[in-house]
Amino acid sequence: MNILVTGANGQLGTHFRMLAPQSRHAWLFTDVEELDITSREAVTAFVDAHKVELIINCAAYTNVDRAESDEATAMRINAEAVGYMADAMAAVGGMLIHFSTDYVFGGNPNNTPCREDEPANPTGAYGRTKLAGEQAAARCRHIIFRTSWLYSEYGKNFLLTMLRLTAEKPELRVVFDQVGTPTYAGDLARAVATIVESGDLDHQGTYHFANEGVCSWYDFAHEIALRSGHTACRILPCHSDEYPSPVRRPAYSVLDKSLFKQTFHQEIPHWTDGLRRCMANLEL
Numbered sequence: 001m002n003i004l005v006t007g008a009n010g011q012l013g014t015h016f017r018m019l020a021p022q023s024r025h026a027w028l029f030t031d032v033e034e035l036d037i038t039s040r041e042a043v044t045a046f047v048d049a050h051k052v053e054l055i056i057n058c059a060a061y062t063n064v065d066r067a068e069s070d071e072a073t074a075m076r077i078n079a080e081a082v083g084y085m086a087d088a089m090a091a092v093g094g095m096l097i098h099f100s101t102d103y104v105f106g107g108n109p110n111n112t113p114c115r116e117d118e119p120a121n122p123t124g125a126y127g128r129t130k131l132a133g134e135q136a137a138a139r140c141r142h143i144i145f146r147t148s149w150l151y152s153e154y155g156k157n158f159l160l161t162m163l164r165l166t167a168e169k170p171e172l173r174v175v176f177d178q179v180g181t182p183t184y185a186g187d188l189a190r191a192v193a194t195i196v197e198s199g200d201l202d203h204q205g206t207y208h209f210a211n212e213g214v215c216s217w218y219d220f221a222h223e224i225a226l227r228s229g230h231t232a233c234r235i236l237p238c239h240s241d242e243y244p245s246p247v248r249r250p251a252y253s254v255l256d257k258s259l260f261k262q263t264f265h266q267e268i269p270h271w272t273d274g275l276r277r278c279m280a281n282l283e284l
């Protein structure tokens, strides 16, 4: 099978690159320089030229705060472009694997993990564009994986920011009143690659995937500082209202992964285990 990974220089795309040499399939990796997914013509031409049968779309507009003032661009990348890929796959009988986010939910007031069939109610621009992207992906055979708090060895993410700040600063205040699950991009890529390799692609629909467990951003930062030996930096818990933000972030945003585990028969590592392996790759 010819597989195209878009947005391949991002966190998740980079992890698919690393897994591809062990695959029995032919993988093609593009980022915006090689294939701008917001061009319908370019997407269709690429699919035809390379006989693409599966697109794994890792391309996205992921700046949650900036999306508030530039929703049109976020909508083009996160939704309209997903429709172009879905249409291209529908035309050749192919399939789209797409990624979405806990931001399609506004947070669960009951403080229980969100299941796939709960109604989406995004409270910000990024969540709205990602929800529209899910609807666009459904124009072809598709699987959508919603994930949360993605981090990796690459790009911009909370882990790399905290490693820098805890090395530089004597004290850091981090919010303890937002709870979710950090997810190692390497674990998500491996879970999806396992499904692709096994050919278990008949389970169309939407699934939640994050690492196991729950923590606050404060707990996550605390664990990073401890594991990196940056213990000279004091990490102090604070409330979200100390950090004015254009986006209202849910207090409790945990994805229920039962459906993923029942369907694909995979165990999911705990978030501290994902963090340990990611930091080992950074030689920390």
Ligand SMILES: NC(=O)c1ccc[n+]([C@@H]2O[C@H](COP(=O)([O-])OP(=O)(O)OC[C@H]3O[C@@H](n4cnc5c(N)ncnc54)[C@H](OP(=O)(O)O)[C@@H]3O)[C@@H](O)[C@H]2O)c1
Pocket: 006, 007, 008, 009, 010, 011, 012, 013, 031, 032, 033, 035, 036, 037, 038, 057, 058, 059, 060, 061, 062, 077, 099, 100, 101, 102, 130, 146, 147, 148, 149, 150, 151, 155, 156, 185
């Ligand atoms: N990051 C998170 O915390 C998080 C949480 C939940 C879900 N997700 C979802 O998980 C998926 C992967 O996220 P990620 O963190 O790996 O994203 P990422 O690191 O931001 O990577 C996205 C990649 O897409 C590229 N891209 C942007 N516009 C493009 C275009 N028009 N054509 C082709 N490529 C384009 C980006 O290039 P530039 O860098 O040059 O823009 C970047 O290389 C996304 O669907 C995201 O919404 C992420």
